[in-house]
Amino acid sequence: MAKSQRPVNRHKRSDWIIEALAMRLAQRKGSTLSRTLYGALRELIQSGELAPGSALPSSRRLARALRVGRNTALAALDRLVAEGFVHARSGAGLFVVELSMPAADTPLSAERGATALSQRGSALLDDCTTLNITHRAFAPGVPALDLFPREQWQRLLRRHRQRAPEQWLAYRSEGGVAALKAALCDYLRLSRSVRCTPAQILITQGAQQGFELIARLLADPGDCAWIEEPGYGGARAALAAAGLTLAPVPVDGEGIDPQRAPSGASPQLVYVTPSHQYPCGVTLSMTRRLALIETVERSGGWIIEDDYDSEFRYASPPLAALQGLSEEARVIYVGTFSKVLYPGLRLGYLVLPEGLVDPFRRANARLHREGQYVVQSALAEFIDAGHFSRHVARMRRAYRARQTALREALAPATAKGLALSEGHAGMHLLAGLAGIEQERALVESAREAGIELSPLSHYFLGGAAEPGLVLGYAGSPEAEIARAGEWLAKAWLRSG
Ligand SMILES: Cc1ncc(COP(=O)(O)O)c(C=O)c1O
Missing domain, CATH: 3.90.1150.10 (Aspartate Aminotransferase, domain 1)
Known part of the structure; x- marks a missing residue:
């Protein structure tokens, strides 16, 4: 008789589950505790040892019995819930769901897909939360979609679509529509004190694509990247996916504190949100800004300045961008239209030092392909005509x-x-x-x-x-x- 069919009471069952998990954790090699725990539980479910309907031990019990952090246990259980192996019954705990085996000729099912992931893919998934767009209240980072001037925007799009030259239908690699780069350059110089010419701007499909390009072009797998702790998961995922070793650096009332960075490898990349730290909301002090610039000068690395929402200040104007502090500062400025307009637009940009413009433009055209020229040119007019401000x-x-x-x-x-x-x-x-x-x-x-x-x-x-x-x-x-x-x-x- 399979273990799962034995008439054992709930406590005895959870004892053997914990023994099996403890064994797997003891054999852990190169994976995080939460991923190992998740993998072990998933195996028990898929092999039928944890039968449909079986109760799982609570996160508190798992944490105590396995001597792991409560967050480690929660992360493993949350992932099983998110992937549909387990469901939560209100007030009663977590239970294994009925998994029907896929027929041989059905497309890759969710659970087989998860099993097929590479180590890197699986690690990446640990940091991938899905936005639930049906609930807007409290969703962080979602702008007022109800107030976006949709009709005006549609009119502009229509007009620019009608005027689109034939070459916009082709493969191109110019880093974005010239009119948008010019409009952005004026805006950034005036309102953010960014030092740039239109030629230094590369239009991307959002900040996320910018982070990915920076991680791939300016760092090698294994290099160290400082990230803010706590910080933005999107940037963290891009850096981790490029194989960087992440070093969380604590944030206090003055922003990221370089003096509390883990000792050891000097950073090749330093990711920061200086004007409004995400999610703590503090502004990076001038002393810390200068310290970060010095750090990357010493390490030969780069600062990624994510200026995602500096437009929304209610009490005082924002501090000028870190990028503008000096001509030689080793800073890549990253901007996005996801907050000021809407995230589905998928438009963002990088301001690059002159020497990096051509490599980034070529790599972007190779890895991601360019496009959305009609939208870019409509956006240029939206800015130039004053609708944006x-x-x-x-x-x-x-x-x-x-x-x-x-x-x-x-x-x-x-x-x-x-x-x-x-x-x-x-x-x-x-x-x-x-x-x-x-x-x-x-x-x-x-x-x-x-x-x-x-x-x-x-x-x-x-x-x-x-x-x-x-x-x-x-x-x-x-x-x-x-x-x-x-x-x-x-x-x-x-x-x-
Ligand atoms: C800190 C931070 N940076 C950047 C972004 C925007 O990213 P994207 O342009 O890829 O939509 C977000 C969105 O949530 C964010 O919170």
């Missing part, structure tokens, strides 16, 4: 109002001690929590209420994750964010 000004007002609505809704909780960030800039607030347990409980009960909460601990790569919530407010109209805020205030008061 009007839209930004309108968004600034809207985001301030949405933030106020969220703060007011959370007032019953803040009156009792819920700590919120200052919110002088950006599109989200940070709420501090008492512990990982409270964070997990709030995220779970929000999910049951149809609300997606982003736990701050997920923004950490290293061990000491801090508990909290990253509360995006920009994407939801005031009434919607207020409703979600009221729910959160009550849930926080109950959880305290």
Whole structure:
């Protein structure tokens, strides 16, 4: 009789599960604890040893019995849930789902696909969260799609499509439409003090593609990359996928602190969000900016300056870009239209030192191909005609109002001690929590209420994750964010 069919009680079963897992962890080679744990549990499920309907040990029990961090156990269990091996029953825990074996001629199923992944693919997947676009309230980084001037934009697109020259239908490698590069250059020089000429700009399909190009062209597999801790998962994934060794460097009130970088390899790449650290919201101080420039000068490396949302400051103008600090600064400036316009646009850009323009342009045309010339030329007119700056000004007002609505809704909780960030800039607030347990409980009960909460601990790569919530407010109209805020205030008061 298979183990799973024995009439054992729940506790005995979880004992042998834990023994089997402990054995696998002891044999672990070169993989992270959470990936090993996930793989071992998945094998038990796929082999039928953990039969459909079986209860899994809780993350707390796994962590205690296997002597691993609670986050390690949670990451493994969350991935099994996300991939559909396990489902959560409200208040009862996690249970194995019924897996029907795929017929021989069906396309690669989800679970076979996951098994087929390379080590690198599998590691990458650990850091791939999927955005649930049905829940806008609290989604970090989602702009006000409801306020985008869609008709005006459609009119522009139509006009530029009609005028498109035949060569825009061909393969090209000029780094983007010249009119957009010129319009961007004016904007960046004036509003961000970036030092550039239009020729230094490479249009990409969003910041993400920029990170990937930088990682592949300016670093080799195994090189060290400093990343902010906590920090942006998109950049982290691009650097890790290019084979870099990530070194999380703690962020405090002055931004990333180079003095607390792990000792050892000097960084080939340093990824930072200087004007508004993601997700903590602090501005990188001038002392730290100069220290980072010195660090990469010494190591022969590069700073990646991700200036993703500097347009949205409510109290004071942003500090000038790090890139503009000196002519020789070893900085690649990365910009995106995902926040100021909308993420589905897939347009971003790099500002490159002159010597790197040609290699980046050629590699981009080879690896990703260029395109979207009609959209680029429509966007150039959108900027030149002043629609862009009007839209930004309108968004600034809207985001301030949405933030106020969220703060007011959370007032019953803040009156009792819920700590919120200052919110002088950006599109989200940070709420501090008492512990990982409270964070997990709030995220779970929000999910049951149809609300997606982003736990701050997920923004950490290293061990000491801090508990909290990253509360995006920009994407939801005031009434919607207020409703979600009221729910959160009550849930926080109950959880305290
Ligand atoms: C810190 C940060 N940088 C960049 C981006 C934008 O990336 P993309 O242009 O690829 O949409 C985001 C989006 O969430 C972000 O949070």
